[in-house]
Amino acid sequence: MARGVGSWHKARTAHPIRDRPMTPHLLLINPNSNAATTAMMQDIVQRAAGGRIAIEAVTAPDGPPMITTPAALQAAATGVVEMGRAHGPGCRGIIVGAFGDPGRETLAAAVTVPVAGLCAASMQAAAAGGRRFAVATVTPDLIASIAEAAERLGLAGQFAGTRCSTTDPLALAADPDALTRTLAELTQTAIAEDGAQAVIIGGGPLGQAAEQLAPRFAVPVLAPLTCALEQLLARPDVAG
Template identity: 55%
Template structure:
């Protein structure tokens, strides 16, 4: 058994899981290995509030199944489904990518926006900001046009469209930081960061950093050991 972090993908896409796991592993800076567990009952990409709410039950199930084998858990969907319930039921740290990225984006009272691809999740994102106490700092949520799933399949188009939303958050909404709102958008977030002088926030690294703060024994010089989380 390895000491590792578990990343839960509430979407059912294995390719998305692999991408998010790679981002999370880089973000640990060799502190711990990252294992990934993928939901089976959700769509490949959560794009509606009903999907988000329905995914919470399986997130909790996965977390409870693996909690004894890991030192911390990341819920890697932007609505943080199941986060609060899972956190109450396990003795290890649990963080969500929305929670963590909003903490970073709002540092020092900084107004921030969200650029994402899922217009049907705007209300859920705004509700999450309210629940976390950041509603007054949220300048707006800008969404790309068209089908989110189709856009996610075209990396260049996805990055271009999200970049336009980042520009709108900054220029029109006066955001001083912009979160790329979604676990499946992790690669696009990384690609956009160098293009703007305004901070562009990638949620998965934020969640890893927040989690490591809560694991005192995590040593940055520790070697990475491959970890898996079989279902």
Template identity: 50%
Template sequence: MTEIVLINPNTSAATTQMMTSIVRASLPASLTLLPKTARHGVPMIVNSRELKDSAAGVVELAIECSATAQGFLVAAFGDPGVKELRAIVNVPVLGLCEAGMQAAAAGGRRFAIATVTPDLVDDFAAKAAELGLSDRYLGTRLTSGDPRGLASDPHVLQQALEQAVRQCFELDRADAVIIGGGPLGQAAEALTARFARPVIAPLRAAAERMAALAAGRGA
């Protein structure tokens, strides 16, 4: 069986468990999933410094699993360590931001992001530029309040993100909206069913992309 390693760059084991459940549901039975949680860092990455600092831990965990891993899924929306991993392994490496943006932009769609982390907005714009999607990226709509506080209350989090998604569709005229964050995974899954237009849950998008790569259906 093919082993996919899910690496949570956040230090929260509970978040790893939640994200693993979502990814597992989108993978075929032929792919096993090995979850790993960062040993150092913060429970939830909310700014560029924390994002950058988490990359080394991602690479460290990946190297430990490299003998058996046949794919790595970096489960944070800023894709920390993805570039570094791709330079040293010969198996697929996917990040949530890249997978989410590629899914959102499919068919030429214009997309926006709804999230809780204002201090990562510039990183999202940089990722869109890196992927050649700046012309389709309409920007990011933010919830109000402390990101970590919101994430600790699933009901309030979902309500806040739903409002941000609605703004992306109604004010920005987005064709698709990405929920920007691995720890927002449960809210993202719930919101996919609440709008007529596509709401992209990046954990699911990354899992589906990994499944396609493992089956030889993508580059």
């Protein structure tokens, strides 16, 4: 199916990307097809940004409602690049809103604005100061991909591994209380058994749970969406 610009789902407006006003903004791309997830992620990032910059968001027009396998991650990359290349005037940077960072490197090479991925940004933040870090998530089929990302980033020596639920990811995502409870248990295990000095809640759709868990632990519990935002805003060409 052709992916025309006008067919993409916008979280809060029906206009195509090219018709956006020139107000400085970051573009948040949701590589999955769940518009509710897009709205949730946009709200999290906008609240974290405060008055520093506006956040626009787009949703993939097709594909799964949640990316849970390497095949789905790979398939999402094309749409990410297409949506990112169509960014409108005023775009200062792009956030790829899936933990596997699908299409991030290709998109970064194709546009003139910086591109941040949830996985890369959060791993770099978690590893700051030489900390040992782990990932808590709910997508077991992506465990190997997460380890490969740490290797690519040169952080394998600090990576304590991934703690993951065996419950169906879509079922957990549909039950916010169970999701938060499960991720809390995984985070505690990563700290107690793996020696993690920081824990990443690995997934864009897990953003609300990450916010709730952060105050509960003595070590940093990182929300990838916020990490990606702060990575971009630290750049003078974005924040200026």
